[in-house]
Amino acid sequence: DGGITQSPKYLFRKEGQNVTLSCEQNLNHDAMYWYRQDPGQGLRLIYYSQIVNDFQKGDIAEGYSVSREKKESFPLTVTSAQKNPTAFYLCASSVGPGALHFGNGTRLTVT
Amino acid sequence: AQTVTQSQPEMSVQEAETVTLSCTYDTSESDYYLFWYKQPPSRQMILVIRQEAYKQQNATENRFSVNFQKAAKSFSLKISDSQLGDAAMYFCAYSHLNSGYALNFGKGTSLLVTP
Numbered sequence: 001d002g003g004i005t006q007s008p009k010y011l012f013r014k015e016g017q018n019v020t021l022s023c024e025q026n027l028n029h030d031a032m033y034w035y036r037q038d039p040g041q042g043l044r045l046i047y048y049s050q051i052v053n054d055f056q057k058g059d060i061a062e063g064y065s066v067s068r069e070k071k072e073s074f075p076l077t078v079t080s081a082q083k084n085p086t087a088f089y090l091c092a093s094s095v096g097p098g099a100l101h102f103g104n105g106t107r108l109t110v111t
Numbered sequence: 112a113q114t115v116t117q118s119q120p121e122m123s124v125q126e127a128e129t130v131t132l133s134c135t136y137d138t139s140e141s142d143y144y145l146f147w148y149k150q151p152p153s154r155q156m157i158l159v160i161r162q163e164a165y166k167q168q169n170a171t172e173n174r175f176s177v178n179f180q181k182a183a184k185s186f187s188l189k190i191s192d193s194q195l196g197d198a199a200m201y202f203c204a205y206s207h208l209n210s211g212y213a214l215n216f217g218k219g220t221s222l223l224v225t226p
Contacts, residue, residue, distance in 0.1 A: 031212065033214075035216075037154075040218070041218060042202055042218045042219050043156075043202070044216075045214075048210075048211050048213045058213065088154065090156065092156075096212065097163075097208070097212050098212075099146060099158045099161055100158075102156035104154070104155055105154055
């Protein structure tokens with residue numbers, strides 16, 4: 001089955017530690033995206049990538065970093081510089097102007 | 112930057128009735144895409160309906176239809192014959208080539224369906 005896999009579903013980290021969220025897709029989509037969701041807020045764009053080895057900042061990129069070394073993979077690193085990292089993170093992919101296909105998300109808790 | 116506004120944080124509808132969720136957006140572009148997504152308690156994002164701005168005809172998907180008013184920059188979602196399974200957060204979203212077709216979301220409307 002084609003789809004987007006985010007792992008793990010729940011992630012716990014201590015404050016001051018970097019943490020990497022995994023996102024893998026087997027849909028052969030060129031574009032991939034990372035969103036953050038907080039209570040009472042819509043989804044906010046962190047980073048997106050339209051092709052391998054290229055990515056652009058979204059609206060809230062500060063404190064985050066990404067890489068796109070393979071078409072299938074778009075990992076997100078939440079660095080210690082991110083002031084409020086506890087949130088629900090969603091990865092998505094798409095081809096052209098079509099609708100985004102989303103993964104099931106990762107709930108990150110930093111204490 | 113484009114903004115998407117959903118002015119109804121919560122809505123309620125009785126089973127089998129019809130409900131309309133509102134969405135307005137701000138853009139200076141003429142060619143763009145609009146979407147409604149549903150997010151049930153599982154938090155999975157599910158595409159409900161999609162509209163291309165160049166198409167005058169309103170999109171429909173079974174019980175779901177939109178009222179797309181391009182001049183007014185309005186994109187409302189109508190759910191007919193509401194079912195208990197329709198209860199969820201509904202997000203309106205906008206996309207354009209300039210941002211790699213990334214979706215710009217509104218803050219969402221929580222829909223409650225009562226028996």
